[in-house]
Amino acid sequence: MSTDGDGSCGAGAGGNEAGAHRELLDLVLWGKEHGLGTPYPLICHLLDTAAVARALWADMVAPGFREQIAGELGLSVADTGRTVEFWAALHDIGKLTAHFQAQLGLPAGYPPPGHETPGHDRVANLWLASALERLGYPGGRRPLARLIAELLGGHHGRFHRIDPGDLRPAKLPFLGLGSGKWDEQRVATMNVLVEILRPAVPVTTLSRPSAVAVAGLVMLADWLASQTPYIKTRLDDVPRSGTVVELRRFFDGCVSAAPGLLDKAGLTRLRLRSGSFAEEFPAFPPNVLQASLAEQLPSAVTGPGLLMIAAPTGFGKTEAALFSARVLGAAAGRAGLYLALPTTATADQMFTRVARYLARRGVGDVSQALLHGMAWLSPVDEMIAKATSVEEISGDRETRARFPEWMRGRKRGLLAGVGIGTIDQALLAVLPTRHNALRMFALAGKTVVIDEVHAFGPYMRSLLVTLLGWLGELRVPVVLLSATLPAHVAAELAAAYRGSSAPGTLPQPVVPYPGWTYVQRGTPPVSHALPFPAEQRRRLQLELRLVEFGADGQPARLSAVTPEFTALAAQGGCAAVICTTVAQAQQTWGALVAWREALPEPQRPRIVLLHSRFPAWQREQITAEATSVLGRDGARPERLILVATQVIEQSLDLDVDFLVSDLAPIELLLQRAGRLHRHPVRDAARPAWAAAVGNEPRRMVVLTAPEADLTRIPDAWSYVYPAAALIRAERLLRERETGGITIPDDVQEMVDRGNPGDFPAYEDPLLIGFEKAEVERGADVMVEQQFAHNRRIPEPSRLLRLAELSAGDMPPEDHAATRFNADSVRVLPCYEGVDGALRLGGPNGETLPVPDAQGRLSRAELISVMRHTIPVSGHLVLGRGEDHVLPSPWRDIWPLGDLVLLRHSVDEAGQIGTARIGDREFVLDADRGLVEVKAE
Template sequence: MDGSPDRSQFWAKLTYKDNDRSTGEIVDWHPLLAHSADVAAVTEALLQRTILRDRVASLIGWDDLSDVHVARLSALAALHDAGKVTQGFQNRAFGNKPTSDHVTPAVSLFREDNRLEFFEALGVLSMLDWFPEQNVEEIVYHILLSTWGHHGEPVPPQRPDPVLWETTEVRSPTEGLRRLAGATQRWFPNAFKNEAQPFPALPSLQHAFNGLLTLADWIGSDGSFFPFADTLDAPMERARARAAEAVDALFLDPDGPRSVLSADSGFDQILEQPDWTPYPIQDAVRDVPVHKHGGLAVLESDTGSGKTEAALARYARLFRNGLVDGLYFAVPTRTAATQLHDRVTAAVKRLFPEEQRPPVVQAVPGYIKADDVEATRLPDSFGVRWDEEVQHRGWAAESSKRYLAAPIAVGTVDQVLLSTLQASHAHMRATALLRHFLVVDEVHASDAYMTRLMDRVLDQHLAAGGHALLMSATLGASARVDLTTDDGDVPGQDAAETEDYPLVTHVDATRTDPESVHAASSDASKTVAPTLCDDADAPQNVAQRALDHARNGARVLVIRNLVDDCIKTQQELESLAGDNTLLFGVDGTPAPHHSRFAPDDRQRLDNAVEDTFGPATPNRGVVAVATQTVEQSLDLDADLMITDLCPMDVLLQRIGRLHRHGRDRPDGYATARCVVLTPEERDLAPHISDDGQAFGPHGLGTVYGDLRVLDATWAVLGNDDLAPWQIPEDNRLLVERATHPDALRTVVENEGDDWHRHEQWVLGSQQADRQATGHVTIDRGEPFGAEPFPDDLGTAKTRLGQEDYRVELPHPVDGPFGAAIEELSVSAWQLDDPPETEEATDVKQGSGAFSFQFGGHSFQYDRLGLSQK
């Protein structure tokens, strides 16, 4: 509506001249009834045209939602902005006092003495028979909290301000409620006139509805789909037409892509290799039984056996059969996600014809990418600029809160885990995730905290009838039992060591009676000769050893557990090398590979390391020093690896970068060689403190907190009877020897009192981690709003890698690799307190480096990465 609203009219959204609120000049406005219709129509469309209708029904134990129940949920959605009728909110358009938001006054109605008057005006009393008669007031209270708490988290009722709801000569909030109620009843007559069984008194409905409504509000508030109305007439007719267009444009309705997915779509399309024969384990993943009401599969198979392609083939099968609407592919690191996104995008292009091809979003904060197109964030704006042909395909990529709303997304696992934390927009993430086939790669059991969070996610996903696949090259029997059963018995170590490998274990949503299928992976096998070396404390010796092998023509990968050790080794390497011909770098500039680089430089490092160590690259002697950033997903092929001691499952991941492909090897390197760096003393006990916690060097006891696993891994490495290793044939044996509960118990029993204290600390820490998840996760067994979200989730987010702070440079600065840097990240541990601003100050350019101030600290950024001065 052009101009400014009349003071007696109820507005929902405003546009100011030049999009500058400070001008006070309103040039366009959107009526409250129009916006209410927009969001209600999107809610209706999502329930009518996506699998969310089935998922919500499953969560409340029903086979389906009837059209009446869809209408009732849509009618509730129409009331989501009821608080905008208040004097406080409407005054914001006219500079009058008092002013207020619209959520707090709405939820505070429950504490108004005359609340029944307002609820009757809003039509709530006519909704009472939608819910069980017993405790109906409490049920309605929580369903309205879930309706009004649609801005990302529950809002608890506060002391009401009666002035906000008073009728004046200018306007009547009560009349505004009546208009909204009357319109809602006209829009959804079935909700009020037709009989239907009451919704069950289950909190799961409240939580799922809040997520659904929040997603609908994001879509219904998008001006590209729902421009401001130019008339007050027929708002719902307009809204339903716009909602249909939005659901189509965002590929939320899967019918189009599903209709063109060939019945024989499979590995040929996924891999672009005509007549390619999949490995038996890949066929097994695709073909294990599909449980109609949801199911979980766990794939244990070696690195390089095509787990990614197996997951995509299963997605295609589930999608074609209408059991999922989309895919979220979760991996541990941002590097892995950016690499995998390109592979999935290419496969999706081959699976779907262009006109019905769903977009593939890269769900990595700091990037805005859909398919193979990157967007530019507009300065001083929340908007982004896409190439014209992308249009709405990148909508979900524009905000990390929307990642899970994409039809297909490839991102980090933390985006999934945030759906179960008491964090902003967790409910929207969780409900959007219900549409997807959830694939989680590189699952490990070494972190009880992360494992418990994933278990919470799976509980919700499977309860809704969802489907999930967890994948690992190195999963132990104990972890597999925990994932696939509620209370299963872990086989003894001897039995565990002889279990089949590779293995696919599948189970229905109840997670009872899992079944397993054994099948061969590839016919590739490699011999690995492990060697122990006590030079972990001597970076100069490590650098010299690596250089000696590089001068013999070998490609050498050095992996240190700590960034500081990585940088020290890099510096020694450069000092000893004399020139850069044997050193990894970017366009001739030597550099280590670790996480403390700006996003654009990190991408350059990823590209460079694959260009140096990739399968199609020429043989030459070269050394790269890195951290865990290279142990997963990057397609690297080294002749020799030098690595710090780490848990056996992690070590096998790292060994996956050795002899990854068939190629000519330099003389003396026909057998893959892995040198494992250890402290000089074999005894780890001196690193155990009086309380049992461990604080050893090189990440022993800090990065990897369980010294029992490290000691058991060290023992396996020193067992000459097991060497050389045959990979993947020995994977099961090696993992169980170093991680099985019986093996860890043996370490403690053989080593003395220090180890008993450490075991108690580890077990206590694991139990504390499990309990800690209960304090930071959403309990969907409790009514919505019963537990307000905490003000700070710093510790929880830090453990998910979410507490990095964006640093924006006031102007582009030349970086160490010849390209301008505009932003980078600082970790929470590098600051004393959260920063007050994202902007860096006192930026000073040097030669291939720059310094800046941020959060009260001085930082240096150069070819070695980010460091504190």
């Protein structure tokens, strides 16, 4: 086929007025039928999809991404849009086979199916490779026609591995595609689409990363156009004949209807007001970090880039990131935003803060999604309404943040203009899961902000490196936030983003502490060290305190900190104790409660326990109360001791007068220290025993074994953290036990020495006598990195075929490993009385809701059940059997079928028995959460 003078594909059989009125397509050949009551012609579905793709290109796809694709294809943005909608229209052309059409009865006069019965997506891949080549698509070592065929063959979320020999036209009839009338209808369908859509012929080829993102766009267009309620609205307009004239008239109706589909789904482009930092955040003047970015960043940004910010907790990094993301996004033509947080709790908190920001700075409708495994339990609409009803919100009254119902479907939330969720949702894009291309497309139109980067272990960091490589190739701006960022990690992440385009002569980026560094591909990094505000400069006194270990190997924390807690009881104050494991936190809480009973009533502090093994509703309640009373402006209690695990380590706004922590890696100890005297506004009210002297706060006590004796470090500590990291931390602290740690001067050096890199540092002075521990750390790092290498998709420069994105068994997203050894499952504690009924929350609690006649529960009923669930490590429930699965009909309802049932028997006297799984026994305690009885 030839091209017209304007670069568009020739009209083929329908290229003249007479041909336009000649019936070319057989409308008996259907594309959709389920739920419609009548077959829907295939060409109608293809035109629907083209119209939706046109609307997406115009109203949702980021301008920078449109320009990128156009530049790669050698076309204008307008011509590229017509070409992309043509590709989208071709996605289901593989349904023109005997195998597919015979599902509703083989049409008269068409050859029957042969022995081969390939799926219609695979047929599209096979047939289009040569069909697009005949349109004049560029050839060479990597022919564009084959790439687009592979792209469209993956529209169901999985790309196919095709033998190149099978792409020869002469072989196609023997692979189940059929010949004769089947091939005639495929050719005629393509000709009609060319005539109606007038696509341009690309001049050059498309990069593999861009092809992946375009595949995601096609998947989205297909999803929207395949909605049964929408198709029903189009049934009355189905043409009576397959002429170009009638089909063009039908397409005009598709074009008119498509924007409404996007609006209902919330697929609109994010628009933010430009302005100074003071205009974006009028409630407070910019601090030194925020002022530096506001003054220096805009001139440094000339295109897509990577911004790395390292600063202490409480330094306003969130506001700095939002401002910077807008600046970077505007320069790169990326309108959307995704904020990736380490945990579901921190994502929930950030969601509210961002909703307020959008209410002030957004223009028009803004779709805002909460994204994590349990996000559907959150009352998102209430969270948005509450956040945007605050009096100080003074934005455009027409600004409306919403989380549309369509986006709450699985895999869709990342398509929102603004997403707030866990880092896992972004990392899923670089794992071989179905529809990973849709995630890549969603990210391609955004600026991505990733918080708490220092908390990533080797496995997650390897996945992050792969993700940054893809985001760099897709020209996606990225902001990385960290309280402490080791130099070798900063260099690794920057190199990943720069990719192969970075000249070898460019200097290594160094992120000053506190400060920021901006990196663009092919240009030297720009760094700015920040002068530390005098009022925030301080000397942190850390005291290493030996702790005794009981016969059970558990540390006796109470005896180690009795002097401080006695003073707290007498004078008042708020303290926190951070334990390494849930069992140790429960034990410590119990010891403190017993200690409190011996005190006079007025001196008894409240003892609060917070960890991950509370029912969801209870953990949310405890977290909300803790952040309320220990935050910057909360009504502070007179006496309180918070006992917790690492859940309070990051992103929670907590301020305590005194802090006790188990030994941990140095960067985590410094992070925890950020909870000590966090808000200067609280200083005047601190009790005398914990008050600061000048700028030196009260000590942070770190519990340790004698001289970091490996034989005395609890197994649980070295199971959670590498023993070498604990030894390094202990010796770094001993070096400064007398003089203290000057913040910020000493932080970067301590972080770098505590994190020497992935390769074993055999001659590290900090590990003299413990070289074996460093060898073990190196081995563990290699295991995690290899684990990541075996599971992630290839780096962009190594991707030869899109099929490599779908290699292996493609686990469902719920089982994809975004974290190393994170085999978390959810347990549901239930109480089973003599009547056999299962109750939630206690022996007298509500019974499990009863499914309706169709075996379904309402969303509210599902939420009421899931809010009683608890996440635990998979090893705790090894040996579970049939008795640990909900009975029918509950087990057949998503997501209840995946829950592990913990049956607590209740006898006639009301006595509650333990729940058993294998040789483990559990009990759900109202104060301590889920307790493993043997652990006591």
